[in-house]
Amino acid sequence: MSVAARPxxxxxxxxxxxxxxxxxxxxxxxxxxxxxxxxxxxxxVLLRLAEKAFRPAPFPFPLMHVDTGHNFPEVIEFxxxxxxxxxxxxxxxxxxESIDSGRAVEEKGPRASRNRLQTVTLLDAIAQHGFDAAFGxxxxxxxxxxxxxxxxxxxxxxxxxxxxxxxPELWNLYNGRIHKGExxxxxxxxxxxxxxxxxxxxxxxLEVPSIYFAHEREVFSRDGMLYAWRDGTELIDGEKVxxxxxxxxxxxxxxxxxxxxxxxxxxxxxxxxxAATRITERGETRADDxxxxxxxxxxxxxxxx
Amino acid sequence: MTLDLLRxxxxxxxxxxxxxxxxxxxxxxxQVLDDQLEHVALASERRGGEGTLDLALLTDGLRAEREQGxxxxxxxxxxxxxxxxxxxxxCPGHHQYTRNMVTGASTADVSVVLLDARRGVLEQSKRHxxxxxxxxxxxxxxxxxxxDLVDYSQERFEELVEEFxxxxxxxxxxxxxxxxxxEQASPRPEMTYIPISALNGDNVVERSELMPWYDxxxxxxxxxxxxxxxxxxxxxxxxxxxxxxxxxxRPSGGIGVNGNGSSSDYRGYSGxxxxxxxRLGEEVAVLPGGGRSRIAAxxxxxxxxxxxxxxxxxxxxxxxxxxxSRGEMICRPEEVPVVAQEIEADICWMDEKPLRAGSRYLVxxxxxxxxxxxxxxxxxVDVHTLERDAxxxxxxxxxxxxxxxxxxxxxxxxxYTSNRRTGSFILIDExxxxxxxxxxxxxxx
Numbered sequence: 001m002s003v004a005a006r007p008x009x010x011x012x013x014x015x016x017x018x019x020x021x022x023x024x025x026x027x028x029x030x031x032x033x034x035x036x037x038x039x040x041x042x043x044x045v046l047l048r049l050a051e052k053a054f055r056p057a058p059f060p061f062p063l064m065h066v067d068t069g070h071n072f073p074e075v076i077e078f079x080x081x082x083x084x085x086x087x088x089x090x091x092x093x094x095x096x097e098s099i100d101s102g103r104a105v106e107e108k109g110p111r112a113s114r115n116r117l118q119t120v121t122l123l124d125a126i127a128q129h130g131f132d133a134a135f136g137x138x139x140x141x142x143x144x145x146x147x148x149x150x151x152x153x154x155x156x157x158x159x160x161x162x163x164x165x166x167x168p169e170l171w172n173l174y175n176g177r178i179h180k181g182e183x184x185x186x187x188x189x190x191x192x193x194x195x196x197x198x199x200x201x202x203x204x205x206l207e208v209p210s211i212y213f214a215h216e217r218e219v220f221s222r223d224g225m226l227y228a229w230r231d232g233t234e235l236i237d238g239e240k241v242x243x244x245x246x247x248x249x250x251x252x253x254x255x256x257x258x259x260x261x262x263x264x265x266x267x268x269x270x271x272x273x274x275a276a277t278r279i280t281e282r283g284e285t286r287a288d289d290x291x292x293x294x295x296x297x298x299x300x301x302x303x304x305x
Numbered sequence: 306m307t308l309d310l311l312r313x314x315x316x317x318x319x320x321x322x323x324x325x326x327x328x329x330x331x332x333x334x335x336q337v338l339d340d341q342l343e344h345v346a347l348a349s350e351r352r353g354g355e356g357t358l359d360l361a362l363l364t365d366g367l368r369a370e371r372e373q374g375x376x377x378x379x380x381x382x383x384x385x386x387x388x389x390x391x392x393x394x395x396c397p398g399h400h401q402y403t404r405n406m407v408t409g410a411s412t413a414d415v416s417v418v419l420l421d422a423r424r425g426v427l428e429q430s431k432r433h434x435x436x437x438x439x440x441x442x443x444x445x446x447x448x449x450x451x452x453d454l455v456d457y458s459q460e461r462f463e464e465l466v467e468e469f470x471x472x473x474x475x476x477x478x479x480x481x482x483x484x485x486x487x488e489q490a491s492p493r494p495e496m497t498y499i500p501i502s503a504l505n506g507d508n509v510v511e512r513s514e515l516m517p518w519y520d521x522x523x524x525x526x527x528x529x530x531x532x533x534x535x536x537x538x539x540x541x542x543x544x545x546x547x548x549x550x551x552x553x554x555r556p557s558g559g560i561g562v563n564g565n566g567s568s569s570d571y572r573g574y575s576g577x578x579x580x581x582x583x584r585l586g587e588e589v590a591v592l593p594g595g596g597r598s599r600i601a602a603x604x605x606x607x608x609x610x611x612x613x614x615x616x617x618x619x620x621x622x623x624x625x626x627x628x629x630s631r632g633e634m635i636c637r638p639e640e641v642p643v644v645a646q647e648i649e650a651d652i653c654w655m656d657e658k659p660l661r662a663g664s665r666y667l668v669x670x671x672x673x674x675x676x677x678x679x680x681x682x683x684x685x686v687d688v689h690t691l692e693r694d695a696x697x698x699x700x701x702x703x704x705x706x707x708x709x710x711x712x713x714x715x716x717x718x719x720x721y722t723s724n725r726r727t728g729s730f731i732l733i734d735e736x737x738x739x740x741x742x743x744x745x746x747x748x749x750x
Binding site (some may be wrong): 011013015028057098164169177190269 | 309310345378379382383385388404405408409411412450502506514538551552554555556557571575576577605606614616617618631653667669670672695725726729730731733735738739740
């Protein structure tokens with residue numbers, strides 16, 4: 001192996017180093033961590049950071065996906081391929097099973113979403129496997145409640161976040177002490193922005209699911225967003241299905257994640273588009289955050305990521 | 306090497322214009338996106354600000370904060386210019402949230418202290434300046450705000466600079482030392498004074514035409530300073546190398562690694578270089594054990610390096626088989642840190658349950674944890690007057706005082722004034738698991 005020249009540290013490499021430090025702290029201080037992998041861009045970055053933190057050894061934790069059953073098929077296919085490449089273990093926690101067993105109740109109507117139900121499945125899986133720490137790809141630039149959240153976000157035995165009494169978090173000293181039944185959500189990408197994530201994916205040449213690039217798809221327009229049409233989608237009066245060239249800025253449920261009109265077909269083109277965008281990713285693509293001024297804060301208090 | 310990532314802290318309450326200043330920085334550097342702006346416009350109207358845009362609403366995130374019009378907890382904000390990426394730790398300024406101000410200051414390279422040009426140097430600005438200095442932030446920008454309300458007066462600006470300079474002369478002193486010996490004075494931060502109007506954008510991002518007396522390269526606007534000041538990691542060769550071992554990589558078979566031989570005999574010590582630089586082949590000492598070896602390889606996922614510098618995360622392999630575990634410190638034998646079990650530190654107390662002499666806590670320092678007993682409480686800082694007072698019986702929430710601690714295992718440290726990463730610790734209450742104290746080591750006793 002060739003020996004590299006004198007290192008230069010860009011802000012991206014500084015953020016990378018900080019995230020690797022966080023991951024190793026978790027591995028060293030928790031009994032049973034887990035990394036939540038959705039197949040989305042942020043968790044794709046988390047997997048690369050885990051490789052950087054722990055190779056040549058295997059990851060000291062399994063991966064877990066909370067599968068709503070409404071995911072884009074391209075993302076599920078990508079998820080399984082990436083996990084196989086890494087040779088790591090994936091646990092799939094199924095929202096459908098939570099519904100079938102009566103733990104969660106499906107919402108009804110054309111605007112039904114499984115977004116809220118994910119929390120039930122996630123908390124059940126954390127309890128069932130005895131996980132005491134869970135890595136997530138959330139970033140503080142995403143949303144106002146997240147801007148306040150710690151890197152180590154303490155959750156009580158009901159999985160709840162209490163924004164008014166968070167543990168002070170100083171320097172790079174993280175307090176991971178918990179009692180049995182409690183857990184900590186850990187966000188190594190806290191200080192990254194959406195643009196950082198794409199620049200990192202580009203610089204590392206990481207593969208991402210095809211839906212992040214411009215493609216033609218059957219969509220319908222609702223509340224100013226373009227949703228993917230699939231079998232079984234209930235349309236409201238006047239809504240029509242049409243073909244449009246779109247890409248996705250976030251990967252969530254098909255039922256609540258909107259596409260954006262785009263021609264970006266390569267990583268470089270996506271980076272350029274994000275650098276020039278005038279709308280936040282959640283504002284543009286996530287119906288779940290539009291419910292109220294404090295939609296995310298309320299969901300996090302209930303145990304959401 | 307220049308790191309193009311700068312962390313700075315702001316503190317204050319709503320009425321001194323702090324949130325407006327941050328809103329202005331984000332807005333003028335075009336980091337506020339259309340849906341956020343729409344959100345702010347709607348919220349401004351709901352609160353009765355007809356037609357105006359209340360930029361302060363960009364920053365307060367929690368429901369209770371928006372309802373009460375105050376900042377309760379630290380919020381982190383991000384923006385970038387062509388020169389640098391910035392992380393703002395936006396802190397509350399009120400006395401009851403001192404611990405949150407300490408939290409935000411702990412990682413900052415610069416603190417932006419706000420003064421209201423009409424009201425002068427108030428307690429809150431003094432507290433923020435004091436905490437910034439105590440937390441070792443090397444640069445302080447005193448932004449004298451609301452110049453529009455004093456007719457952009459040069460005389461008023463100079464009057465306030467003089468007044469603040471008088472106060473700043475006291476900034477290098479923390480609480481008094483408990484044991485005999487010379488006090489290691491914390492260096493006074495480098496000061497810059499800038500007259501601004503956050504509301505109108507004068508001298509924030511754009512130079513103001515209304516203050517022609519503040520001009521030329523010696524009088525930079527706020528963003529210029531933020532883009533140009535040094536950050537902590539800028540001079541790795543001037544600082545001793547400190548590598549706290551976080552994690553030992555010892556694969557038990559399975560996945561191999563390119564060029565490192567079979568993975569079964571691989572043993573690497575992982576961590577983040579806290580300061581300084583390390584080179585391949587260099588002799589190293591391992592503390593507190595005292596073992597010696599040479600660096601056989603500096604591994605990263607992207608290949609081996611000849612040299613590494615803070616704040617890189619990496620994995621070291623050594624020539625000799627030493628039994629090194631998490632919590633040990635790798636450094637150069639000719640520039641070793643202090644190893645001690647009895648230390649003196651400035652503590653900011655962060656819990657409702659008071660600290661008393663004789664109490665036991667878990668101490669977390671670099672990658673090391675130990676038990677600690679409080680042997681003695683020393684002089685306390687009155688955070689209203691910033692004067693030192695006689696040792697109290699106990700420390701209440703938000704109190705800052707000198708404390709003497711004994712630990713169950715040796716700590717490997719530098720004084721906080723010379724190294725923020727290896728001189729800092731937190732205290733954890735073992736029954737509640739809460740983070741109850743933030744400590745800055747002044748010396749061994």
